[in-house]
Amino acid sequence: MSDGVQYEVSGGVARVLLNRPDALNALTTTMKEALREAVDRAAGDRHVRAVLLTGAGRAFCVGQDLREHAEALASGGAAALDTVRRHYNPIVTSITTMAKPVVAAVNGVAAGAGASFAFACDFRIAAESARFQMAFSRIGLTADSGASWTLPRLVGAARATELLMLADPVDAKQALDLGLVNQVVADAELGERATEFAEKLAAGPTLAYAAIKEALSYGAGHSLPETLEVEAGLQARCGATEDHRSATESFVAKRQVQFQGR
Ligand code: T3D
Numbered sequence: 670m671s672d673g674v675q676y677e678v679s680g681g682v683a684r685v686l687l688n689r690p691d692a693l694n695a696l697t698t699t700m701k702e703a704l705r706e707a708v709d710r711a712a713g714d715r716h717v718r719a720v721l722l723t724g725a726g727r728a729f730c731v732g733q734d735l736r737e738h739a740e741a742l743a744s745g746g747a748a749a750l751d752t753v754r755r756h757y758n759p760i761v762t763s764i765t766t767m768a769k770p771v772v773a774a775v776n777g778v779a780a781g782a783g784a785s786f787a788f789a790c791d792f793r794i795a796a797e798s799a800r801f802q803m804a805f806s807r808i809g810l811t812a813d814s815g816a817s818w819t820l821p822r823l824v825g826a827a828r829a830t831e832l833l834m835l836a837d838p839v840d841a842k843q844a845l846d847l848g849l850v851n852q853v854v855a856d857a858e859l860g861e862r863a864t865e866f867a868e869k870l871a872a873g874p875t876l877a878y879a880a881i882k883e884a885l886s887y888g889a890g891h892s893l894p895e896t897l898e899v900e901a902g903l904q905a906r907c908g909a910t911e912d913h914r915s916a917t918e919s920f921v922a923k924r925q926v927q928f929q930g931r
Contacts, residue, residue, distance in 0.1 A: 672702070672703040673689040673694075673699065673700035674686065674688060674700060674703035674706075674707050676710065678714070678716065681718040681719060682718070682719050682720070682864065682870075683710070683717040683720045683721070684723070684864075685707045685711065685722045685723075686723055687700070687704070687722075687723070687724040687730050688724075690726025691726075692731075692734065693726070693728035693778065694724045694729065695730070695732065695733065695735070695736075696730065696734055696782065697734045697737050701757070702756065704760055705756060705759050705760050708720070708722075711767065711769075712766075712769070717871075718769055718870070718875045718930050719769055719770050720769065720867070721863055721867040722771060722787075723773070723774035723775075723859075723860075723863065724776050727776075728778045728779070728783070729775045729787060729799065730779060730783025730786060730787075731778060731779075731780040731781060731783050732781025733782055735808070757782055757785075757813055758814075761814050761815045764789045765789050765815070765882075765886065768879035768882070769870075769875055769878060769879060770870045771791050771792075772793075772863060772866060772867045772870065773790040773793045774863035775799040775801075775841075775850065776796050776856075776859055777799055777800075778799070778800050778801075779801050780801070780803075780804040781802075781803070781805055784801045784804075785812070785813065785814030785815055787801075788815065788820060788849070789814065791882065792851050792866070794850065794863045794866060795841045795845070795852070795854075795859075796841065796854065796856040796859040797841050797854070798841070799841045799853075800838045800839060801838070801839045802838045802839070803816065803832045803833050803836050806834055806835075816833065817833070820832060822889060824847045828847060872928060873928055874907075874913075874928045874930070875912075875928070875930035876912060877907050880904075880907050883899075884899060884900055910931060911931040912928045912931060915929075916928070
């Protein structure tokens, strides 16, 4: 895949690389379409059991390409604003609903929708030099790409309001303290550590991970009684998998389990 997004599969992991480093991986229409295609492809490939999203150069992604956006606004505006429904929402929906874990390896600055994409992933591993900036309000926009849903869940309502309204940069250490990222690693180690982590997930009980993802998402918007019922259904689904049966047999036989993702 080209057009600013590279896609490759190895060791059960689909690596999606935002590759427009000269513009800090700012998202043009072409790039948003390529990213959507990449995440949909990873979601639909049964050989892919985990996804790694990262950026080339010194940025993870700085959100909307503001040069392209300014041109679209100057020529009428409708297309500029329609991109949220046409591009950003489908990308975030694909990341958050795919039945496998998605890891963001945040290699540098993540701003606007670029930060929102990282927050939509199931895990975030940040390089020491990474920083987050909820840049929307600085250009007179509100949050998009799910940040108004993900951020309060990650850091609480008070911090989410602060991050979105003040839009001050948050460095990797602050991000770790706030709970925005799962771990911070040395810049030079990010690629290797994030790949190792994604490969570990790819060797895990994929269907159980999918059910956990579904349960967490459902539980975030429903009552405890409703969630208990959904958990029961999901547990029955996991209970019928080959991975559950072989893991139970392995436990009893004191053997190391090998999950097949089935
Ligand atoms: O309708 C809709 O489209 C709504 C959708 C909205 C989704 C969004 O994502 S809105 C938010 C868009 N993003 C931003 O507002 C971030 C803008 N960028 C910045 O605030 C800063 O660049 C950063 C804090 C991210 C990084 O700062 P710094 O000092 O490390 O780098 P820089 O010098 O500002 O930027 C380096 C280059 O990247 C520079 O280009 P130049 O001058 O070297 O040719 C800069 O213009 C370019 N760049 C940075 N961000 C963008 C960008 N070019 C286009 N679009 C960008 N978003």
